[in-house]
Amino acid sequence: MFHKVAVIGLGLIGGSFAAAIKQRGLAQQVVAGVRSKRTLQQGLALGHIDAGSDDLAEVVKDADVVFVSVPVSAMEAVFRAMKPGLSSTVIITDGGSVKGNVIQAAINALPEFLPQVVPGHPIAGKEKSGVEAADGNLYEKHRVILTPMEQTLPQATQKITALWQALGAEVLCMSADEHDKVLAETSHLPHLIAFSLVDTLARQGDSMEIFRYAAGGFRDFTRIASSDPTMWHDIFLENKAAVLAATDLFTEGLAQFRQFVAQADSAELLGIMTRANSARRHFLAMSANTAYSTVQPNLDETAMSADSQTSQANPTFVVNPGGTVKGEVRLPGDKSISHRSIMLGALAEGTTKVEGFLEGEDALATIQAFRDMGVVIEGPQAGKVTVHGVGLHGLKAPNRSLYMGNSGTTMRLLMGLLSGQQFDTQLTGDESLTKRPMERVAKPLREMNAVINTSDGTPPVDIHGAQALKPISYQMPMASAQVKSAIMLAGLYADGVTEVIEPAPSRDHTERMLAGFGYPVERDGNRVRVTGGGRLTACELEVPADISSAAFFMVAACIAPGSDLTLRHVGINPTRTGIIDILKLMGADITIENERDSGGEPVADIRVRYAQLKGIRIPEELVPLAIDEFPVLFVAAATAEGETVLTGAEELRVKESDRIQVMADGLASFGVDVETFADGLRIVGQESYGGGEVESHHDHRIAMSFTVAALRATAPITIHGCGTVATSFPGFAELANHVGLNVEVQA
């Protein structure tokens, strides 16, 4: 890649850079500019460099890249010292942690070379310093921020980007000002606080005696106060303006916190802490590259200069073929009910306690949205959530757009609910949600007087509040619980009776739960009515296990010879049990045991034993009652005797992915005979099929369905993009392995 790379300053950062280039053979020669003989000898002995000298002009001679990694305060002098040796085509970059000052140093010392200067900052490090701690893999999966100047040539930035990428890093570009502000807030301020806290306490009283009682919290919190004082001294002064601004912001927050403690203001205190909890979770998930994932990045890895961020990829599942499914399990909570428990809990008067809450990303997105609107929500912790309701008119305007991640249910239901608020909102989502149709909800809401703009029918969705909503009677063109629920939630704010007429029954959790919160709902055949202006009273709720999650294991037990599996406490609301009816029609051996009521929702234990399935024509009236279960039902069909035909299911094309096409393509790639129609498909079952590689298409249910498919495959099935599974089923792979599948989760 390069003829000669010169590294000026052979500490941890420079040494690791040199070692990484040597290890990967990216340059014919790596030469170091060093002050001390000892460092030079160490660098040579460790094999990180080929040669070195303290004559910087000599070191940079004929180099095509120069990487300067010295304290920012020494940059200008170093630039001046190396200048006489620089070739006209050299590219100069650096590892300084405050970019404004590096740029100023370059302007002062190297004005003729500015087009070739690409300021940079690798966000990586260790608490150990010096070339002896250098590590050729230090930058792997870490971020490097480049802050090209106006004068910097794009080709120079591209070259340095390619170099860092070759070292395994992820490169981001931003302005130097932005870099310095972001770093002041996320790195410099925490270091300042840690140093200050330890010093403040150490100066207290007559001795260091107090530290004897300091517990793990103190040690964790102040770990970074062990970092190099000289380096941090320099950073604080070099980034003075941004550090002062961040410190002022924090001081203000701290004073407010103090005041809430003094006033024993529980609501405000819980508000701060629950928001901080969720913000941190969000941050961890972001650094793991998913929206709300519960995957914890490796936080033991510590950073010297800043802040290590481990980027964890979206995992791939490699599922080995065959297996038998056995045991008794309780699966995570129902997604639809979990969403509604937060929404109605927030609108209720009083404190709602929820158990069995689904800690999946979709439901967490709902929690986040309500926190953003000022609702204090504690948890979730081991499935327990406490919602401090604010009443129908107590939500506050969020100060940013509400991010719904992958969750269509959150977005559509909130469109209804937010149409009745006094403030404006914007709803956004991830790549998959951004492609999903929102007009089906916007249209009836507009008939109620709501002012809603979609972006060509899809998110982002803008809702203008302060509208007087009027009630409507709406004949739904499709059986959709989301559309029905959105209209009913808007109906709570309308002046009169809002009615929804369904073409076929869809899930009725909103109706049941509203009634549970003491809000009258009138049901009359396929019509449901609510009258605006009532009130919801807080209650206690227990969320049953999600039958949609159970579906994967039901099909697994149906298709894997020798299986016998019991799924405990599963919701069997009749608007959700299409999966059981369809599997039974196919000849499945399913028994429902222990039927009981749990907070207005019927639940039972479901026992499934292996039975050879047979193909059927799926009755269209069962489609809305099994709408989320078709991907895995297609897997059942692929193992059944004879052909299975589905029609009347065009809705499947607008779910998290086009579930007809994506499943058909995947199954066909395994060798299954599949034909698709606009509203369904035909699958010819076979004894077994091959394996191969498939994509989840940002769709949790696709990833889990192909996992189950491996039970009857003859070769492994590899599924890419399985981060999405966490939207509805955290811990799916572990549970699958627990009952007898063989899933390897690869980062």
Ligand code: S3P
């Ligand atoms: C849901 C309704 C269904 C379903 C979705 C959850 C709900 O969507 O597919 O996963 O919680 O109301 P539609 O209403 O679009 O059919």
